Amino acid sequence: MVRKNVSLANQLVFEILALIDSGEILSDGQVLPSEADLSQRFGVSRATVREALAKLELGGAIIRRHGVGTYVSPMVTSHLGSVRNWLDEAPSFIDLIESEGYRADCTLVDIRIIPAGALAQPLDLLPATPLVAISRIFRATNIPAIHSANFVSFDLVEPELRPALLSAYTCSQTIYEFLQQWCKRKVYNQKSEIRAVAADDRLADLLDSSPGAPLLCVEEVGYGATMKPLFYGLNHFRADLVSFIEMHHPTVWLRPPPQAAAEKATRPEDHFLSR
Amino acid sequence: MVRKNVSLANQLVFEILALIDSGEILSDGQVLPSEADLSQRFGVSRATVREALAKLELGGAIIRRHGVGTYVSPMVTSHLGSVRNWLDEAPSFIDLIESEGYRADCTLVDIRIIPAGALAQPLDLLPATPLVAISRIFRATNIPAIHSANFVSFDLVEPELRPALLSAYTCSQTIYEFLQQWCKRKVYNQKSEIRAVAADDRLADLLDSSPGAPLLCVEEVGYGATMKPLFYGLNHFRADLVSFIEMHHPTVWLRPPPQAAAEKATRPEDHFLSR
């Protein structure tokens, strides 16, 4: 096997995926060749084969049974695009939409500088810290499917790039690409919390939906090299268009017992947060 | 290290978790000892240490940085219970609720035999096949938090156990334990789809909520040794109490373009499905 800056195991992952895709490997039943067989066939050690198979199993593409063999997952053949996206490190919404056969596009709703306000806490900043706030809509074949609001401390933007930010921003890049280009930072770790919420008037309008309609809400915080928060994201997905798939169990997280609702007030970030 | 039927790597996982919990290991900064250090300290090879660290990283407990070191995840110390649950193979709703400090209990709403109907498709059965249908409510300190409906082909139940099923069923066991006890089957693989839905009248009543209130809905299909479906589960979580956490990105799944809604009809499974 040839080495080209990507690990042998990862090359194997996509080669096996291609074999599944083409159907070549499945002639005898639905079973993949044994690990010993694969290691010989590709000229790598069995440990490397096992690492590749572990990734494919995590992605839901295959199933391994001790003492029996390795199977192709029954639901994977029709959704190889999703598996490939899972194996990607940071797929974009555009990729996700297109991998399901839709035509994808993104429009910028708003970008501006606002004070951190209530976002100071998750971002570990002071409330007066200026944030870059970006609001975008992603459409699947003209149907608005996702609203994405992202917040990054303006102080993180490279000083010489700051003047150009609001005018030169291009909305098709992911938040990871944004942080790379404008802040020279990399996201090392991310926490995503998935909730169900009811659409408010603003979100209903943006997503061409009805107020009160159920939405999937994903709240993200990305952490950088020193484990300090780099960005805060609040994404809403139209429930009739989007769902999430897990091949294993997700972590269920119970909130603390209900408390008195926080007092309502008009804050700059509400324009983006829409809760 | 002593071997007691659980792998060295898994023992290491929980020993490291205990070290994090006790704070012993974090004296110098927030960094875990190096892999070489850990392998020497516990008397195992570095490969085994790496396997344990990989699991901890997947569970969101630690963060590894190439060339730098291994850190304890910033959000993990306050939620070690959730991490331990994630590392479990099949945690029960009871465990999940209790790990967050609530008092958990389960009540049986209904158990009966119904024809498969619309569930014939996901379960790969004929519509007339009899199913065991189980409807349960899980409460967190008396607040109804989860409604769980599970469906298993009655033919899977061991013939000699069938007469006793409806009367001897105990509702506190997980669907995995149910399949083990009554069907002698093991779930090898599971697909979970996460959606947002609005509560209908029935679910609102069961969950002490309002019709139209957003709910997290998790639809599961568990597969057995031969990759045939063993059970179908439809779980609804009150959105104000439950959310899911991912330490990496979930797989986003777009539905096919909207189609005409299926015609409404009164079917036996609707009593359980409530959609």
Next chain:
DNA sequence: AAGTGGTCTAGACCACCAT
């Protein structure tokens, strides 16, 4: 009994990051 995946080792070298 044969074949599969699961666990574990000891050692090597590479890539990355801080100093």
Next chain:
DNA sequence: TGGTGGTCTAGACCACTTA
């Protein structure tokens, strides 16, 4: 330059399933 995690190997033995 030294230490860290990332990759990879060759080989051993164990545990499980099926025939």
